[in-house]
Structure formats: structure tokens, C-alpha cells
Amino acid sequence: HHIIHEIFPEYKRVCKLANMTPLAQVIITATTHPACQVLRETLPTFDITTLHSMLGISVADDYTTGKISLNTYRAAKVKTPSLIIVDECFVMDYQIRQALLALSPDCKILYVGDKKQMLNVTGRRSGLEKLPTSTLSIIKRSSDVRLVDLYQQLANNVDTNMFEPIQTVPGVIDWFSPDDMLDFILTTKDIYSIGTYTNAKSDAIHEFTRESKGILGVPVKGEKFVLNKSMNADSVHLRGGALIEIDSLVGI
Numbered sequence: 001h002h003i004i005h006e007i008f009p010e011y012k013r014v015c016k017l018a019n020m021t022p023l024a025q026v027i028i029t030a031t032t033h034p035a036c037q038v039l040r041e042t043l044p045t046f047d048i049t050t051l052h053s054m055l056g057i058s059v060a061d062d063y064t065t066g067k068i069s070l071n072t073y074r075a076a077k078v079k080t081p082s083l084i085i086v087d088e089c090f091v092m093d094y095q096i097r098q099a100l101l102a103l104s105p106d107c108k109i110l111y112v113g114d115k116k117q118m119l120n121v122t123g124r125r126s127g128l129e130k131l132p133t134s135t136l137s138i139i140k141r142s143s144d145v146r147l148v149d150l151y152q153q154l155a156n157n158v159d160t161n162m163f164e165p166i167q168t169v170p171g172v173i174d175w176f177s178p179d180d181m182l183d184f185i186l187t188t189k190d191i192y193s194i195g196t197y198t199n200a201k202s203d204a205i206h207e208f209t210r211e212s213k214g215i216l217g218v219p220v221k222g223e224k225f226v227l228n229k230s231m232n233a234d235s236v237h238l239r240g241g242a243l244i245e246i247d248s249l250v251g252i
Contacts, residue, residue: 001042003110004028008083023108024079029054030087031096033227034195039087051086054078055099070095081106089113089128097126116158118197146172186212193226219246 004026015022028043029051030036039048052059056074078084081104086092089111092100100109111128119125146169157163168175176184185194185208196202210216215223223246227238238244 003085004043004046023081023083025082027054027078027082027084028087029084031091032088035088049077051092051096051100054084055096057096057099068093068095070099076103078103078107080104081108083108083110085110085112087112088117090115090117090119090126092126092128094124094126097128116155144172182208185209219249221246221248 008026012022026046028039028046028048030039030048031051033050036048036050039046055076056072058071058073060069060071084100084103084107086100086109090113111131113128115129115133150166150173153164153166166173166175185205194202194205196205210223219225225244225246227242227244
């Protein structure tokens with residue numbers, strides 16, 4: 001927010017005084033749909049998409065090699081030269097970063113993220129850990145000191161390679177056994193989200209939840225879904241992470 005609304009306008013003003021051509025625009029993107037959703041809430045005037053969407057790249061699983069492949073389906077949405085801000089950058093894998101670097105050399109890229117996060121599912125580092133970094137030490141999105149303490153503990157685990165036991169706080173930090181998790185899914189009426197490390201695990205939980213409600217196969221009217229990727233429905237563009245409800249079924 002500070003970079004976009006304060007630093008960048010000042011930068012353009014200085015470029016004008018110096019008779020220099022400034023960067024054409026600021027492009028904000030993120031590696032995950034949840035991160036994009038948070039950015040949209042913070043910066044509603046920006047068209048924020050995932051990094052894959054900005055690059056015009058889709059990811060496909062290669063079940064022969066066990067690796068992923070990238071398919072380009074359109075040109076990247078970039079006017080050059082631009083400042084490209086990539087949030088949750090340490091989730092980015094090597095191939096995606098190479099596609100990003102292949103854009104115009106006149107573009108400037110600002111990576112934002114936590115280098116102590118888990119690696120992406122490919123397990124291949126993107127090389128960002130070798131770049132110079134600046135550290136932001138003030139936590140903005142959580143006011144609960146118990147969660148802040150947990151964040152710091154997990155960060156210390158990465159630094160020391162020693163995993164300290166997580167202290168539970170009922171209603172804030174809870175430990176679920178597999179049976180507890182199943183009971184939670186089946187009985188909780190509140191709206192909640194479950195984060196998983198892989199799409200396969202997410203799909204398995206989703207199918208279990210549907211089957212527990214007696215829903216098998218195709219969607220049914222009234223059923224609700226969270227989109228795992230952007231899609232176009234008639235003239236409406238639906239963003240990844242959007243909550244939708246089935247109103248009618250056509251051609252099924």
C-alpha cells in the first residue's frame with residue numbers, strides 16, 4: 001500500500017523533473033488465490049490476478065514423469081516497462097520464476113513473501129533466497145498475541161532446525177486428531193476454510209464432505225463451491241477463491 005500510493009507517485013514525479021521515462025504501471029500479483037483475495041480487499045481499484053494468470057500460463061501434471069509442465073495459452077498481461085509486485089513469492093517454483101524473468105528486461109520485480117515458508121509442492125527452490133532482502137518486523141493482520149507468538153515460534157523452528165511443541169489455546173489454536181477432524185467437518189455449521197498442502201488432499205476432503213451429505217457425482221442445486229481457479233461463465237468472470245452457489249444445472 002505504501003509503495004503504490006506514496007513511493008510510486010513520488011518516483012514518477014522525480015522522473016518527470018529529471019526528464020526520464022518512468023515505469024509504465026504497477027502490476028500486483030500473487031502466487032495463490034487466497035493471497036490475491038486479501039490484496040483485492042486491500043487494493044480494490046487494482047485488477048489483481050494470480051501470477052500464472054498474469055503470465056498466461058496454465059500448469060499441468062505430467063503423470064509419466066511425476067513433474068509439472070507449463071502451457072502458455074496467451075501473452076502475458078504486461079505493459080513494459082512495469083513494476084511487478086509478486087506476493088507470496090516463496091511459493092513460486094523455479095519454472096514460474098524463469099517465465100517471469102523472461103519478460104522485458106526493462107521490468108522491475110519486487111518480491112514479497114516469507115522465506116521461512118514451506119517449499120512449493122515441486123520441492124524446487126526458485127532462487128529467491130539468494131537475493132538481497134529487507135525484513136518487515138511489524139505484524140499487521142493479526143492482533144491476537146497468541147497467534148503472533150505462534151508465528152514467531154514457527155519462524156524460530158526454521159532458524160534453529162528444532163521443532164518446539166505447539167501450545168494449544170482452546171478456540172484459537174487447537175489440535176485435531178484424524179477423528180476430530182472428521183467430526184468437525186461433519187458437525188460444524190459455521191463457515192470455515194480448510195487449507196491443505198496439495199490439491200489432491202483438498203479434493204479428497206471435498207469429496208468426503210459431499211459424500212457425508214449424501215451427494216454423489218455431479219453438483220446439485222443449492223450446493224456451494226469455492227473455485228480453485230478463475231473461470232468465465234457466460235459474460236461473467238469468476239475469480240479463483242470465489243464462493244458460488246449452484247442455481248441450476250444445464251447440459252448435465
